[in-house]
Amino acid sequence: MFAKTKTAIAAATLCAVGGLALAGSHAQGEFAREIKARQAQMTLYAFNLGILGAMAKGEAEYDAEAAAQAANNLAAAKSIWMPTAWPAGSDNASVEGTRALPAIWAADSDIGAKSQAMGEAVAALQAAAGTDLEALRGAIGPVGASCGGCHKPFRAEE
Amino acid sequence: MKLLRIGAVLALAGLAVFWLLTRPERLAQGGLEGVAGDAQRGALVFAAAGCASCHAAPGAEGETKLVLAGGEGFASPFGTFYAPNISPSPEHGIGGWSLLDLVNAMMHGTSPEGQHYYPAFPFVSYANAELGDIADLYAYLITLPVSDTPSRAHDVGFPFNIRRGLGMWKQLNTGKGWVMTDPADDQIARGRYLVEALGHCGECHTPRDALGGLQRDKWLSGGPIPGSKGRFPDLTPGTLKWSAEDIAYYLETGFTPDYDSAGGAMADVIQNTAQLPPEDRAAIAAYLKALPAN
Numbered sequence: 223m224f225a226k227t228k229t230a231i232a233a234a235t236l237c238a239v240g241g242l243a244l245a246g247s248h249a250q251g252e253f254a255r256e257i258k259a260r261q262a263q264m265t266l267y268a269f270n271l272g273i274l275g276a277m278a279k280g281e282a283e284y285d286a287e288a289a290a291q292a293a294n295n296l297a298a299a300k301s302i303w304m305p306t307a308w309p310a311g312s313d314n315a316s317v318e319g320t321r322a323l324p325a326i327w328a329a330d331s332d333i334g335a336k337s338q339a340m341g342e343a344v345a346a347l348q349a350a351a352g353t354d355l356e357a358l359r360g361a362i363g364p365v366g367a368s369c370g371g372c373h374k375p376f377r378a379e380e
Numbered sequence: 381m382k383l384l385r386i387g388a389v390l391a392l393a394g395l396a397v398f399w400l401l402t403r404p405e406r407l408a409q410g411g412l413e414g415v416a417g418d419a420q421r422g423a424l425v426f427a428a429a430g431c432a433s434c435h436a437a438p439g440a441e442g443e444t445k446l447v448l449a450g451g452e453g454f455a456s457p458f459g460t461f462y463a464p465n466i467s468p469s470p471e472h473g474i475g476g477w478s479l480l481d482l483v484n485a486m487m488h489g490t491s492p493e494g495q496h497y498y499p500a501f502p503f504v505s506y507a508n509a510e511l512g513d514i515a516d517l518y519a520y521l522i523t524l525p526v527s528d529t530p531s532r533a534h535d536v537g538f539p540f541n542i543r544r545g546l547g548m549w550k551q552l553n554t555g556k557g558w559v560m561t562d563p564a565d566d567q568i569a570r571g572r573y574l575v576e577a578l579g580h581c582g583e584c585h586t587p588r589d590a591l592g593g594l595q596r597d598k599w600l601s602g603g604p605i606p607g608s609k610g611r612f613p614d615l616t617p618g619t620l621k622w623s624a625e626d627i628a629y630y631l632e633t634g635f636t637p638d639y640d641s642a643g644g645a646m647a648d649v650i651q652n653t654a655q656l657p658p659e660d661r662a663a664i665a666a667y668l669k670a671l672p673a674n
Contacts, residue, residue, distance in 0.1 A: 275635055367634065369642075379610030379611075380610055
């Protein structure tokens with residue numbers, strides 16, 4: 223009888239500790255999937271911009287076909303629309319692993335207009351990339367500016 | 381009675397020394413005779429000196445960045461400074477200023493009324509600017525749109541709200557000339573001019589001492605961002621491993637070698653450096669590569 227009680231207490235304690243540990247890991251990893259997904263979209267941008275930028279900088283030879291393909295990929299990546307990856311509360315003041323500032327979710331946030339500006343710059347790059355090197359060089363700058371347009375107000379400094 | 385008299389004389393002498401040491405400096409009018417500015421060239425000086433990044437209204441973009449209404453706040457350990465209106469408004473901006481007034485403001489940190497400016501305004505860096513460039517800038521500034529927004533008072537507590545005390549600060553921190561004293565070639569010398577004088581890069585990227593003076597022996601080695609957890613990065617070659625081409629391309633597009641992009645205050649700086657001729661961006665890169673490794 224006595225031994226049984228002890229076992230029950232031990233089991234309950236184990237459960238409680240386990241539950242706490244689970245709750246802990248859950249709190250720490252809250253929105254981890256969402257953050258990973260939106261960072262993956264940024265990685266796709268960077269990968270394709272890297273192909274275009276290497277040509278613009280003169281590190282790689284200009285290749286109209288490869289440039290057009292990278293610009294198409296960039297536009298495709300930009301077209302991915304996943305607001306579910308940006309839930310309220312997934313900002314850098316609330317969770318780990320992100321530099322997204324709470325300003326993104328503020329009532330006066332103009333992130334929609336900023337995103338649209340990027341879309342326009344990417345569309346112009348898509349039209350220019352396969353034409354010639356000068357056209358590519360001219361169109362990639364505004365895309366960089368549109369990246370900064372969001373990163374300035376909405377991303378914390380490292 | 382005699383002691384009292386000696387004490388009074390000593391106190392007066394002390395006050396006189398303080399008065400002399402803290403007197404705002406100005407240039408004599410004679411230095412500017414025959415200097416005429418060119419507004420078109422002034423637009424490039426305006427970009428290189430980054431005027432709009434601080435003096436445009438907070439959140440301004442595109443064309444509205446040329447309305448220099450002021451209002452942007454700058455946190456510091458001494459309080460928050462607000463950039464003033466420097467549009468050509470006669471009442472609220474610099475509409476009533478002469479070229480000499482602008483030279484005294486930028487090179488000596490002295491207002492037309494003879495008051496010290498706070499060094500949140502980077503006159504320590506602009507002191508190395510060329511008079512011809514300031515004349516061009518003046519010619520450009522007076523063509524910009526007028527804003528009638530009054531300048532916001534700084535939020536700075538005692539004792540830093542006593543401007544006369546800034547004279548002592550200036551004794552400690554100004555008139556030191558170039559940090560890089562022997563640029564190896566003309567390109568590096570041009571880069572030095574853009575980085576150390578007009579671009580005033582050191583104002584953020586160089587750590588400051590307890591009184592807010594730049595630690596010139598730790599030039600461009602980075603430092604904490606006031607009011608934030610982040611840091612201004614170290615730009616010396618021991619840390620910044622980017623090639624000169626990478627640096628120049630970053631200053632043109634904001635793209636890092638990994639195709640991340642500039643954020644924070646640097647996104648504003650890129651808007652300015654993107655307007656410069658490619659040779660100037662290459663010169664800035666050459667200068668940074670020529671710095672001693674930290």
